[in-house]
Amino acid sequence: MSYYAQELVEEIRSRSDIVDVISGYVKLQRKGSNYVGVCPFHNDRYPSLYVADDHYHCFACGEHGDVIDFAARLFGLPLYEA
Numbered sequence: 001m002s003y004y005a006q007e008l009v010e011e012i013r014s015r016s017d018i019v020d021v022i023s024g025y026v027k028l029q030r031k032g033s034n035y036v037g038v039c040p041f042h043n044d045r046y047p048s049l050y051v052a053d054d055h056y057h058c059f060a061c062g063e064h065g066d067v068i069d070f071a072a073r074l075f076g077l078p079l080y081e082a
Contacts, residue, residue, distance in 0.1 A: 009068070013054070016067040022051050025074060039063065041073060 019035055022028060028035040028051060036047040039058040048060035057064040063073060072079050 013066055013068060018054060018056065018067040018070070019051055021067050022049075022056060022070060 019028065022037070023035075026037040026040055026049065028037040029047070031050075033052075035051040037049045037051070038044045038047055039049040039061060041058060041063045042061040044058075044060060049056060049058045055064065055066050056070055065073070068079060071077070072081070
């Protein structure tokens with residue numbers, strides 16, 4: 001069961017700049033056309049979190065997703081609350 005219309009969820013995803021959102025919690029550095037930073041989801045000392053236009057991926061812990069997934073995981077919320 002979906003709590004919100006799929007159109008609303010897609011609009012939120014398309015209007016949210018994932019780099020702006022994640023950079024509010026993680027210091028990101030530009031590397032080519034993407035950004036890298038230290039992953040907030042595990043004890044990390046080196047940049048393993050890669051952020052592209054519409055998704056993120058940590059190559060150390062495997063965490064990945066879009067801007068809504070990031071918010072949900074960061075704050076420990078279910079997706080429908082994020």
